[in-house]
Every structure is written in structure tokens, then in C-alpha cells.
Amino acid sequence: MVKKPRCILVKCKYHCSLLPKSYQHVFAFVFAMNEVNKNANLLPNSTLGFKICDNANNAIGAHFGIMNLLFKEQGNPINYHCGRRKKVMAIIGGLISQNSMQMTHILNVYKFPQFSYGSSDLALSDKTWFPYLYRMVPNENPQYDGIVGLLQHFKWTWIGLIVSDDDRGEIFLRTLAPRLLQNNICTAFEEVIPVLNTYWRENVLLNKKLSEIGVTLSSTQSNVILVHGDLRSMEGLRLALLVKEFDEMKPIERVWIITVQWDFSAVIEWDSFTPKAFNGTLSFAFHTNVVAGYEDFLETINPYQSRLYFIRQFWINAFMCLFLPYSQHIPDIKICTGKEKLSSLPGYIYEMGMSGQSYSIYNTVYAIAHALHAMLSSRSKLKAVADGGWSTHLLNVHPWQLHNFLKNIRFNNSAGEEIYIDENGEFTPGYDIINTITFSNKSLHRIHVGRLDLWAPDDKEFTINGSAIVWNHKFNQVLPQSRCVESCLPGHTRIIHEGKKVCCYDCVPCSKGRISVQMDAENCHKCPEDQYPNMNKDRCISKHTVYLSYEESLGIILASFALFFSLTTLLVMWSFNRHRNTPIIKANNWTITCILLSSLLLCFQCPFLFIGKPGKVSCLLRQTLFAITFSVAVSSVLAKTITVIVAFLATKPGNRMRKWVGKRLTLSVVIFCSLIQAVNCTVWLVTSPPFPEFDMHSQVSQIIAQCNEGSVFMFYVVLGYMAFLAITSFTVAFLARKLPDSFNEAKLITFSMLMFCSIWVTFVPTYPSTNGKYMVAVEIFSILVSSAGLLGCIFLPKLYIILLRPELNTREQVISVASIDDSVTVNVWGHARLLCCGPL
Incomplete structure (x- = not known):
């Protein structure tokens, strides 16, 4: 058996006779109460009652309404309860922050649970001042992140900003401005909308300010305007837009971004709605969902059958009609039949969908009901329930006892969403982003295009579907741009x-x-x-890796020359070996000849270590092997020159140099000079050996695969030692150039060493000024040319006689008399014997 109401929930709201659209809060409240009372599993055998009162949309009205509700209307003096059968258990309200704060100051004294369904002020989160306030909507802090995310998503960096002329507008501006600056978003203008009073039409300064705002809005280059304010504070903005649209026949068409505090389609005066200006608006709204049965409930409302608060006044304002008998006294007036349907009203008067505030009211009613159910179901109350029943026990509980249960409730509503109040006394479902399309007949259509979900992971907290947005017809469905300057292109x-x-x-x-x-x-x-x-x-x-390879022309040419000179050297060695018993070969030190040709052959093979991708082994061998073999070659030339000088000196009677003539001197010079270079290379390899590396920076588009010399100092020491040997050999040969010419090689050695030194003197500045494969090519070129110079200058004249002029390769030609100076003549064949065989 359902008994009469025992406990009362109170819903305080705006004055319904002034704004029909806000009356949907009342309908959502009544709809939720009806569902709870019909639910057999929630507070069984009990009926929740309710009372709706007006807070007059200001702090004074909220203060008066609460005092009147708690004491005057119940007939009780302050702080006394005279046994009346009605008890207020919770209060839902108010819509704006100022009203919520004013109500809280009174309700805190009596520890009444208070539920705010529309106040997002951050100050209400302070539990020191508001310990018994529960908020069913998120605070405004996430909204700032949502605004910045929305602007960044569409790359809007040049926006207009309009705020209300009150504390809320100042706080909004002070909080948002740094976040915009951090994300490189600038304001083209910042306007403060004055609050209209009763005598605003006679206020010259106020009208001038509104006119200036209208000029700013129409002249700005920004296509995006962000608006923050509530119904009362934004009426001035609507008026400024209206004046421009009707006086100049030019609506201010922009992308309007509206914060959650203002529903721009809720108007007090019917003619103040400007559909052209606000078409395509993007609005932040408290999260809502589709609640089954709500629209059917709205269609069944009949003012003649309902006793809802101000229902007839709402009907009069919404449908522009009068009830009997008042309609009899006004001619040509429409009579309210009660059969009017809310769905027939244009959207700026009433919308059938459940708004964010209405959805919060719906969830609040269920939250209180579940908390009451949990309290009465607790083990400590079982005995009392068994004795007197739930409805009897409802009279024995107090509002302050509900707090512990409110903090622990968790349930799913009829829309399938989980509802709970966190440790801060807040339910934070987030915000919806709504795209509103307006039509010339002042109807409108809202599209859900995005979400700021505070429960989602960080990377999915803000989502928006840009393709679903219908922009103002000014932009022809092209994404609006709003920038101070054109974007900088990549690069x-x-x-x-x-x-x-x-x-x-x-x-x-x-x-x-x-x-x-x-x-x-x-x-x-x-x-x-x-x-x-x-x-x-x-x-x-x-980058592509480059090195001197066998696949490219330069590598093929150098390798071909190296192979050609190697074969030429082998040909010379074969020819000399075949004709080793001929006089011209016997006149030369055969050992030196073999050492020199072998070292030149190795020098011509060295370029093959430089061509190809550098490796660990090739980097270790290329410089050191070349340095040693070349040092052996130059040492052999030096030994050949010294031997010639010693041999001629030894032919003079009584000269002590005769004991140095022979193989011992030759080999001693070669071994000693080569050993010094070998020691240099050993020190180099031990202390800082060469290694392969990739040069990323020398060339913009290439990675150079090269050998790092390790120690640059040791590299130039080795190179300098070869230069020293070459200069020494050149000097000695130059001094011996006037010896008898029959077989004397001093002039040829002088020319070969001059060529050698010229090449390597040119190499020293050229080598470090090049890079990559061209540096390697320079060194290969220097090796080939200098080695070919030695081969050509020293051996080709002899090869020419052996192969092409054999008649000159006779003892008679070799045994000739030449003048060393004007007074001395010697037997040349004796010299030859000294050179080849030592003392006779």
C-alpha cells in the first residue's frame, strides 16, 4: 500500500513565468520523481514528495526563498520542529553559482544536503566553506582545457573574447588568458558586456557602450568569438547583435563559441533571437544522454490536469494563449485548450531533448533516492524497519545522516551511465560540445559533435568530429580560418x-x-x-653512403692504371731477369734493382687497398703498407745514388772509400732507412691506429665512408719521413749528376726525385682540402704518378736499350772513357765492376 508522502525534496529554480525554456528543469525533476516513486525496488512502500520554489534569479531571492522554505511555510519558528508530518531531506539548487553560495551559507548551519545542478564555479569545490554541497556537474576548470583544445584542433589563433561585467567574467578572463598565451592563441579584442537593468533604454552611456561593442564585432577580422556569461549578463550582447542585424541589415556572422553558463537560444523577449548570427554556433554543455520515456512524458502534460508550479503561467507564455475565464475579457486572444503540444514550440522557446542541467537534475533525484534506500537498508536500521516499516522510519531520520551514504552511492541510471559522487562531493561526467543549427523560422537543431570526457584516458579526453559540424552559411561549409597572419608553410x-x-x-x-x-x-x-x-x-x-668504389668511373680508371703499372713493372722485371747477363744489366747493382722493382710493384698494388668500402683491415694497412713500401723504393734509389758516388770515388788511387763498395753498403742503406719508417708505422699502429668511420657532416646529402687516420700527427710524420728520403735522394743525385754518363743514373734519379717531390709537395695542401672519395683519389693519383715516375725515369731508358737498341747493350758501348773533370779519366768498366761486384 502506497502511503502519503513523508519526505520532501525541494527544487529551487528561476522564475518560470519569465523564461519558459528553463521550465524544462521542472519537468525533468517531476519526471524523475515519478520514476522513483513507481520503482518497486527503490524505497518500496514509500513515496517521495517535493516542493518547487522560486529564487528570483538573484542572491537576495535565493536567501529569502530558503528562509521561507525552512521556516515560514512549515509554520515552525527557527530552530524548532513542531511534529509536522513533512520533513525536508535534501535541496536541489541553484542554477547559478551566486545562488548556490547564498543557499549554502544557510543550509550549512543545519547540515542539509544541497545539490547544485548548474553551478560550475571552482570556489564551490572548497569543502572548508561548502562541506555539505554536492555538485552534479563538473567544475569549470576542465572547460578551459576544452576551449583551448577546440581552438587548437581547428587552428584558430586569432579570436575575439566577450565576458560578462561581473566577478565571474573577471575570473574567466584572468584564468583563460595565460592558457591561451601558452598555446600561442591571441585575442583580437576583449569586450566586457554590461548587465542590462530595468532602465537601460534611458541610459545613454549604456547604449553607447552597446553600440561600440556592435561596431567592434562587425569590424573585427577574427572569425571566431568566444563568449562567457549567463542569461542576464548576455542579454546586452544579444541586443547589440539585434541592432546590427535590423538597423544595418547585416547580421554579424561568426563562429560563436559559447561556454556552458549561457544558452544563447534561451531568450526573455521573443523578438531578441537572431538565428542568422548564431547559426553554426559551437557550445559547451553539461553532459546529457537520452532518457527513455522523457519525451513521451512531456507530450502527456496538460495544464488543466497538472498542479505543477506555475504550469499555467508557463503555458500562457509558451503558447501565447489565455485560460478561461480571463480570455473572455480580451478580444481576438487565443484560448488555452490544454491540448497544445510542447513538441510544436520552436526551439528557442522550448526543446524536447533533455538539456545538461535537466539531466543533472534527473541524476540528482536518483542519487538522493539511492542514498535514502542505502541508509534504510543498513544493518543498524533493520530492527526499526521491521517494527515500524520504511515509511514510518523515514520520519525518524535526519538530513545530516544522509551524507555518509551519499559519498558511497554508485548505480547505473536508465540511460546506462554509471552515477557516483567522488570524494570531493562531485559527479564529473564532463562536457558535450554541441553544434546548433538555426533556421529562419527560429527553430533550431542541435548536433552532438564532440565530448570532453573527464573519465577517459588523457589522449582521448577531448574528441571532436569536425566533419559533422555545420558552419554558418557565410563560410559555405568550408572550415573557417581565424588567424592574425597567414600560416607559415613547412620549411x-x-x-x-x-x-x-x-x-x-x-x-x-x-x-x-x-x-x-x-x-x-x-x-x-x-x-x-x-x-x-x-x-x-x-x-x-x-643520405646515401659514398666511397671510392669499383662500380664508378673514377674507381675503374684508377684501378686500371694501377693494374697497368703493375703489369708494366712485371714486364720490366721479366726483361731485366732475362737479360741479366748483358753488359748494361751487369753495370747495375742487381740486388738494388730487384728491391726497387719489387717495392714499386707493391706501391702499384697499394691503390687496391684504397678502392672499395673501408674496412678495419684495409684502414690499418693502406697507409702503413704504402709508407713502408714507398720508403723501401726511395731508400733503394738513395742507395743506388750513394753507391754510384762511392764507386767513382773508390777508383781513385789511394781513396779509402773502396772498402765501402759492394752489396754491404747498398743493403745497409736500404735496411736502415726502411727500418726507421717501419718503426714510425709501428708506433702509429700501437698508439692511435686508423679505423673505419662514417662522416655524417662533411657533405649535406652524403655519408662518407672513410678511414680515420687515428693520429694525424703520426700520419704527417710518416709522410714527412718519405719526403725527407726523397729530398735526400734528390740532393745526392743532383750532386752526382756530372759523373760519367755511360751508365751513370744520377741525372735520371735527379729527374725522378724532382718529379716525385713535386707531386707530393702538391699533395700536402690538396689532400686536406678535399673530402670523401676525392681525397682518396688524390692520394691514389699521387701514389701512381710518383711510382710511375720512378719506374719510368730509372728503368725505361735501360728497357729501351735492352728491347729496342740491343746493339748498344755491348761491352764496347759500356766500356768507354768519360771525363769526370778536365784532368781525371777512368775506366768505366772498372766502375761497373765495382758497382756490381765490389772491389776488383
Whole structure:
């Protein structure tokens, strides 16, 4: 058996006779109460009652309404309860923050649970001042993140900002401005809308201010305007837009972004709705969902059958009709039949869908009901329930006892969403982003295009479907742009000038070696080491590895020359060996000849260590092997020159140099000079050996595979020692150039050493000025040319006689008399014997 109401929930709201659209809060409240009372599993055998009162949309009205509710209407003096059968258990209200705060100051004294369904002020989260306030909507802090996320998503960096002329507007501006600046979003203008009073039409200054705001809105280059305020504070903005639209026949069409505090379609005066201006608006709204049966409930409402608060006054204002008998006294007036349907009203008067505030009211009623059910179901109350029943026990509980149960409730509503109040006394489902499409007949259509879900992971907290948005017809369904300047293309960076806003900048190309891959890049950055910028400097291209290889023309040419000179050297060695018993060969030191030809052959083989991709072994051998073999070759030339001089000196009677003539001197010079270079190379390899490396920086588009010399000092020591040997050999040969010419090689050695020194003197400055494969090519060229110079200058004249002029390769030709100076003549064949065989 359902008994009469025992406990009362109170819903305090705006004065319904002034704004029919806000009356949907009442309908959602009544709908939820009816569902709870019909639910057999929730507070069985008990009926929750309710009372709806008016707070007059201001703090004074809220204060008066609460005092009147708690004491005057119940007939009780303050702080006394006279046994009346009605008991207030919770209060739902108010819609705006000022009213919620004013109500809380009174309700805190009696520890009444108070539920705010529309106040997002951050101050209400302070449990020191508001310990018994529960908020069924999120605080406004996430809304700031949502605004910034929305602007960043569409790349809007040049926006207009309009706030209300009150504390809330100042706090909003002070909080949002730093966040916009941190994200490089600038305000083209910041306007404060004055609050209209009763005598605003006679206020000249107020009308002038509204006119100036209208001029600012119509002249701004920003296509996006952010608005923060509530119904009362934003009526001035609506009026400024209305004046422009009707006086100048030019509506201010922009992308309006409206915060959750204001429903721009809720109007007090019917003619103040401007559908052209607000078409395509994006609004933040408290999260809502589709509740089954709600629209059917709205269709059944009949003012003649309902006793809802101000229902007839709402009907009169909404449908512009009068009830009997009042309609009899006004001619041509429409009579309210009660058969009017709310669904027939235009959207700016009433919308059938459940708004965010209405959804919060719906969840609040269920939250209180579940808390009451949990309290009465607790073990400590079982005995009392068994004795007197639930409805009897409801009279024995107090409002303050409900708090512990409110903090622990968790249930799913009829829309399938989980409802719970967190440790801060808040239910934070987040915000919906709504796109409102308006039509010329003042009807409207709302599209859910995004969500700010505070329960989602960080990367999915803000979502928006840009393709579902219908923009104002001014933009022809093209994504509106709102920037101070054109975006910097990839490959450029922004330069901000002193005194200008960060959104008003110049674009300059990235410097050499740097790129930018996004629009409006703050800085250009370097590519990875293995990549380089393209021509537009907007992406990185992989570098290709280069080295002197056998596949390219330069490598093939150098390798071919090395092979050719190697074969030539082998030919010379074969020819000399075949004709070793001929006089011209016997006149030369055969051992020196063999050592010199062998070292030259190895020198011609060294380029093959330089061609190809550098490896660990090739890097260790290429410089050291070349240095030693070349040192042996130059030492052999030096030994040949010294031997010639010693031999001629030894032919003079009584000269002591005769004991040095022979193989001992020759081998001693070669071994000693070569051993010094071997020691240099050993020290080099032990202390800081060469190694393969990839040079990422010398060339923009290439990675150079090369050998790092390890110790540059040791490299030049080795090179310098070869230069020393060459200069010494050149000097000695130059001094011996006037010896008898029959077989004397001093002139040929002088010319070969001059050629050798010229090549390597040119090599020293050229080598470090090149890089990559061309550096290697320079060294190979120097090796080949200098080695070929020795081969050609010293051996080709002899090879010419052996192969082409055999008649000159006779003893008679070799045994000739030459003048060393004008007074001395010697037997040349004796010299030859000394050179080849030692003392006779």
C-alpha cells in the first residue's frame, strides 16, 4: 500500500513565468520523481514528495526563498520542529553559482544536503566553506582545457573574447588568458558586456557602450568569438547583435563559441533571437544522454490536469494563449485548450531533448533516492524497519545522516551511465560540445559533435568530429580560418617582433641544414645524422653512403692504371731477369734493382687497398703498407745514388772509400732507412691506429665512408719521413749528376726525385682540402704518378736499350772513357765492376 508522502525534496529554480525554456528543469525533476516513486525496488512502500520554489534569479531571492522554505511555510519558528508530518531531506539548487553560495551559507548551519545542478564555479569545490554541497556537474576548470583544445584542433589563433561585467567574467578572463598565451592563441579584442537593468533604454552611456561593442564585432577580422556569461549578463550582447542585424541589415556572422553558463537560444523577449548570427554556433554543455520515456512524458502534460508550479503561467507564455475565464475579457486572444503540444514550440522557446542541467537534475533525484534506500537498508536500521516499516522510519531520520551514504552511492541510471559522487562531493561526467543549427523560422537543431570526457584516458579526453559540424552559411561549409597572419608553410619558422602579439609574426625560411615539418613551426630543427633536408626544407631525406668504389668511373680508371703499372713493372722485371747477363744489366747493382722493382710493384698494388668500402683491415694497412713500401723504393734509389758516388770515388788511387763498395753498403742503406719508417708505422699502429668511420657532416646529402687516420700527427710524420728520403735522394743525385754518363743514373734519379717531390709537395695542401672519395683519389693519383715516375725515369731508358737498341747493350758501348773533370779519366768498366761486384 502506497502511503502519503513523508519526505520532501525541494527544487529551487528561476522564475518560470519569465523564461519558459528553463521550465524544462521542472519537468525533468517531476519526471524523475515519478520514476522513483513507481520503482518497486527503490524505497518500496514509500513515496517521495517535493516542493518547487522560486529564487528570483538573484542572491537576495535565493536567501529569502530558503528562509521561507525552512521556516515560514512549515509554520515552525527557527530552530524548532513542531511534529509536522513533512520533513525536508535534501535541496536541489541553484542554477547559478551566486545562488548556490547564498543557499549554502544557510543550509550549512543545519547540515542539509544541497545539490547544485548548474553551478560550475571552482570556489564551490572548497569543502572548508561548502562541506555539505554536492555538485552534479563538473567544475569549470576542465572547460578551459576544452576551449583551448577546440581552438587548437581547428587552428584558430586569432579570436575575439566577450565576458560578462561581473566577478565571474573577471575570473574567466584572468584564468583563460595565460592558457591561451601558452598555446600561442591571441585575442583580437576583449569586450566586457554590461548587465542590462530595468532602465537601460534611458541610459545613454549604456547604449553607447552597446553600440561600440556592435561596431567592434562587425569590424573585427577574427572569425571566431568566444563568449562567457549567463542569461542576464548576455542579454546586452544579444541586443547589440539585434541592432546590427535590423538597423544595418547585416547580421554579424561568426563562429560563436559559447561556454556552458549561457544558452544563447534561451531568450526573455521573443523578438531578441537572431538565428542568422548564431547559426553554426559551437557550445559547451553539461553532459546529457537520452532518457527513455522523457519525451513521451512531456507530450502527456496538460495544464488543466497538472498542479505543477506555475504550469499555467508557463503555458500562457509558451503558447501565447489565455485560460478561461480571463480570455473572455480580451478580444481576438487565443484560448488555452490544454491540448497544445510542447513538441510544436520552436526551439528557442522550448526543446524536447533533455538539456545538461535537466539531466543533472534527473541524476540528482536518483542519487538522493539511492542514498535514502542505502541508509534504510543498513544493518543498524533493520530492527526499526521491521517494527515500524520504511515509511514510518523515514520520519525518524535526519538530513545530516544522509551524507555518509551519499559519498558511497554508485548505480547505473536508465540511460546506462554509471552515477557516483567522488570524494570531493562531485559527479564529473564532463562536457558535450554541441553544434546548433538555426533556421529562419527560429527553430533550431542541435548536433552532438564532440565530448570532453573527464573519465577517459588523457589522449582521448577531448574528441571532436569536425566533419559533422555545420558552419554558418557565410563560410559555405568550408572550415573557417581565424588567424592574425597567414600560416607559415613547412620549411619556414615564425619570427615574432617585439611589441606585437605572438600570433602576428613573419615567416622566414629555415637556415641551412634545418627543416620544419609542420605549419607555423616555432623552431626549425636538424635532421638526424643519417638524413638531410630537401630543397623545400620540409622533410628529411636519407643520405646515401659514398666511397671510392669499383662500380664508378673514377674507381675503374684508377684501378686500371694501377693494374697497368703493375703489369708494366712485371714486364720490366721479366726483361731485366732475362737479360741479366748483358753488359748494361751487369753495370747495375742487381740486388738494388730487384728491391726497387719489387717495392714499386707493391706501391702499384697499394691503390687496391684504397678502392672499395673501408674496412678495419684495409684502414690499418693502406697507409702503413704504402709508407713502408714507398720508403723501401726511395731508400733503394738513395742507395743506388750513394753507391754510384762511392764507386767513382773508390777508383781513385789511394781513396779509402773502396772498402765501402759492394752489396754491404747498398743493403745497409736500404735496411736502415726502411727500418726507421717501419718503426714510425709501428708506433702509429700501437698508439692511435686508423679505423673505419662514417662522416655524417662533411657533405649535406652524403655519408662518407672513410678511414680515420687515428693520429694525424703520426700520419704527417710518416709522410714527412718519405719526403725527407726523397729530398735526400734528390740532393745526392743532383750532386752526382756530372759523373760519367755511360751508365751513370744520377741525372735520371735527379729527374725522378724532382718529379716525385713535386707531386707530393702538391699533395700536402690538396689532400686536406678535399673530402670523401676525392681525397682518396688524390692520394691514389699521387701514389701512381710518383711510382710511375720512378719506374719510368730509372728503368725505361735501360728497357729501351735492352728491347729496342740491343746493339748498344755491348761491352764496347759500356766500356768507354768519360771525363769526370778536365784532368781525371777512368775506366768505366772498372766502375761497373765495382758497382756490381765490389772491389776488383
